[in-house]
Ligand code: NAP
């Protein structure tokens with residue numbers, strides 16, 4: 001591989017265009033050699049980068065050493081990831097829906113074909129939650145994960161506690177680019193469930209699916225003014241749940257508000273670790289993708305969900 005990473009970028013929306021701006025600024029040497037979008041002719045706040053050839057995703061995957069997918073959804077993304085990893089490419093993505101549905105298959109393909117699978121941006125937005133959990137998992141002493149993992153619902157619940165209606169709060173989260181393309185994934189708890197399944201897979205090994213998470217969202221929720229209610233995701237080795245909970249002021253997660261996400265990692269033999277950071281938004285999320293590119297630039301080939309003591313993401 002040359003000093004400059006040659007990436008194919010699929011998606012130039014909220015996250016993809018923010019990543020484009022980071023790449024233009026450096027310091028990691030990255031060249032976007034191909035770009036794929038759904039509709040090149042549509043108006044956009046950040047114009048498509050000049051001089052970068054537009055291709056279909058299959059053409060782009062043939063062209064680039066590294067494929068960065070910031071589209072979302074499962075079916076088309078699975079085809080792109082499978083094609084990329086079978087060719088030994090590094091696949092870098094923010095797509096938690098894909099990882100919480102087909103993560104085991106993707107890790108197997110990456111392992112079998114010399115590929116790499118990186119997805120820091122899939123959980124925590126800009127907060128490096130996968131990395132924290134992987135680090136703490138090394139000693140095998142993680143007891144419980146407890147997090148506020150979906151920024152859209154945190155943003156909405158914070159706004160509703162200040163008197164906004166549910167509809168106003170959801171519209172504001174969508175306008176800010178925090179919500180999924182289909183916001184039912186946020187408000188019905190699926191986004192949080194996908195992130196929890198990814199973190200639990202890293203914490204205890206053995207890939208876990210979104211479908212194993214017991215889930216309740218925030219649709220139709222009523223809040224009294226000032227109430228601190230959050231959509232809380234919890235996992236132990238035996239059970240994963242997502243549900244709205246009223247948090248007492250003493251809870252370390254009670255201070256997680258606005259666009260933030262937070263994670264508490266409880267260990268069997270030492271004090272818990274708390275990580276809070278911007279959980280959504282183009283710039284913060286693009287920073288996590290950029291950090292994955294920096295790892296590739298340094299010569300790492302991590303594979304998310306690969307067995308511990310081998311290469312782990
Ligand atoms: P977005 O703004 O809706 O952008 C999606 C991009 O994908 C658009 O550029 C769209 O093209 C392109 N696209 C859609 N279908 C395509 C296809 N068939 N072929 C090629 N390109 C296609 O989405 P986003 O908010 O950036 O989110 C992208 C991913 O990041 C999702 O997996 C999401 O879960 C994840 N994520 C988002 C955030 C956040 O704060 N937004 C945070 C963490 C993770 P057009 O531009 O032509 O429409």
Ligand code: HSE
Nearest residue numbers: 150151152179180280
């Ligand atoms: N829709 C997601 C959220 C984006 O609100 O947390 C970040 O993953």
